[in-house]
Amino acid sequence: MQLLCISNGHGEDVIAVRILQELNASPDAPELAALPLVGEGAAYRQLDIPIVGPVQTMPSGGFIYMEGRHLLRDVQSGLLKLTWAQLKAVRRWAKRGGVILAVGDIVPLLFAWLSGAPYVFVGTAKSEYYLRDEAGWLPNRKRREGWAGSVYLPWERWLMSRKRCNAVFPRDKLTTEILQKWSIPALDLGNPMMDGIEPEQPEPIFYEPDAEQKEMQRPLIVALLPGSRMPEAYQNWQKIALAANGLLDAYKQRSVVFLGAIAPALSLDPLQETLIGYGWLQQPLEAIDVNLKLNDPSAIAFTQKNGILILTQDDYTLCLLKADCSIAMAGTATEQFVGLGKPAIAIPGMGPQYTPAFAEAQTRLLGPSLILVEQPDRVAQVLQQLLRDPDRLQLIADNGRRRMGQSGAARRIADCLMERFEK
Incomplete structure (x- = not known):
């Protein structure tokens, strides 16, 4: 099996590499490749995983959603040209018949869908806890948030519910339960962010x-x-x-x-x-x-x-x-x-x-x-x-x-x- 991992941020790269390391340890380990959409993918290079497309560090460091001026600076630095070249690289790779692991938010998820290949999605960016807890909706959430019934918007849920999407791994149990209401193949297997950090004693x-x-x-x-x-x-x-x-x-x-x-x-x-x-x-x-x-x-x-x-x-x-x-x-x-x-x-x-x-x-x-x-x-x-x-x-x-x-x-x-x- 051939597997391409697409991620969009330093933290997402680290999480992706943890999963790839575990895949590498499997008896039938897949042939791995990666494409970091943000930054130059230092985490992948340390593991000697080949990068299949162009990469570039942008002025915003990946935080273009924080302010419009950061997006403008990234566009001026060639963001649109880079994104188009990365998408073409993903589609070229997918023609080889492999599968895709998308890690992050809607951007790698969209890339995975556009590739035409089967894919899974590790959702690191969103959690229902932004909008609600186990007791219900949070009173201090912004008025415009939650209109779609979930922290994941309808078009994101659509991408997760496609036949080629084999599994979705949200970051917590609450988010998993909400996504399952839309017949999304969501599984609560935990958050890789906590891997390797074992408490020394069960209670402080x-x-x-x-x-x-x-x-x-x-x-x-x-x-x-x-x-x-x-x-x-x-x-x-x-x-x-x-x-x-x-x-x-x-x-x-x-x-x-x-x-x-x-x-x-x-x-x-x-x-x-x-x-x-x-x-x-x-x-x-x-x-x-x-x-x-x-x-x-x-x-x-x-x-x-x-x-x-x-x-x-x-x-x-x-x-x-x-x-x-x-x-x-x-x-x-x-x-x-x-x-x-x-x-x-x-x-x-x-x-x-x-x-x-x-x-x-x-x-x-x-x-x-x-x-x-x-x-x-x-x-x-x-x-x-x-x-x-x-x-x-x-x-x-x-x-x-x-x-x-x-x-x-x-x-x-x-x-x-x-x-x-x-x-």
């Missing part, structure tokens, strides 16, 4: 009977998630650093450890400059007395008052697992953190991704697990109230795991895909 320490006493005897660990795109992440870091300093003032009688999970593509220099400007002093990592079992020898440590702050570009998963809560201005990272059953506090940024509109939509997607504050100086007060409320923390834990699902989805999707296409 907050919920033990002597939780308050134990809490004061150990450091409070906070993950800092500024996002992965330049220069937006540097702007986000300014707000995050201000919020971190506020936490030091709020927890003067307790140690606070901040774990900055920084994307490898970012330079640490602007982040360090910001920290030094806020009074942090750089220290040798080996001089820091914190038992975190870091794997990153190039991590950078800072201290101030009762706080320790570590910047790492190679211990992302460890940061998520060790932290009790996070200050988050990111997309995928925030969702993964919440999926571990932990609370995240978000501050709207300047964009192009983490705008006030994006942050508000993300609070609907993640429900009570994500708490939105308007200004960095509000983070400390919100966190103090949160950690004093074990019932709310239990609600957050259950909610996050339900909305994001269990690890292992890529393996389940790959097995299903092989079974369906082998038939």
Whole structure:
């Protein structure tokens, strides 16, 4: 079997590669190829998967839907010409008789349908949680949203209900149940976004009977998630650093450890400059007395008052697992953190991704697990109230795991895909 994977974004590429890795491990592994519609497909290249069409990084970084000016810049940079060339490449490939795995939103789904080949769709961009939860429609959704009866619009559902669409893998159980009402072959196999992130303990320490006493005897660990795109992440870091300093003032009688999970593509220099400007002093990592079992020898440590702050570009998963809560201005990272059953506090940024509109939509997607504050100086007060409320923390834990699902989805999707296409 030959399989072409079409995806449209860095996060979608990563999810796609997880599924392709599982397919590669199958006894009858298909011949794999890929076409990233956004960016240059670094995730595919690392796995040595051939790319069958033209690729190009656009000024918007894939966030053209955020503002019209980003779309205009992309068009001026050759977006329409690139899209047409990519579509022709997909149609040429489909004539070989293979199948297509579309990962992302309507764009790769439309490409899959236009190819003429059989296809499956992994829907990463949309969830019914944007519009409703298990109790019904959300009162704070926009008036124009939900008119079609689903977060997926009629033309998207039409593409998913075609005979050549062998399966649809939504990101959560609620979305699966809604799509099944339209006779769409939707299956709830989990969200590959959570693959490889296994919690060390089933319940956070907050919920033990002597939780308050134990809490004061150990450091409070906070993950800092500024996002992965330049220069937006540097702007986000300014707000995050201000919020971190506020936490030091709020927890003067307790140690606070901040774990900055920084994307490898970012330079640490602007982040360090910001920290030094806020009074942090750089220290040798080996001089820091914190038992975190870091794997990153190039991590950078800072201290101030009762706080320790570590910047790492190679211990992302460890940061998520060790932290009790996070200050988050990111997309995928925030969702993964919440999926571990932990609370995240978000501050709207300047964009192009983490705008006030994006942050508000993300609070609907993640429900009570994500708490939105308007200004960095509000983070400390919100966190103090949160950690004093074990019932709310239990609600957050259950909610996050339900909305994001269990690890292992890529393996389940790959097995299903092989079974369906082998038939």
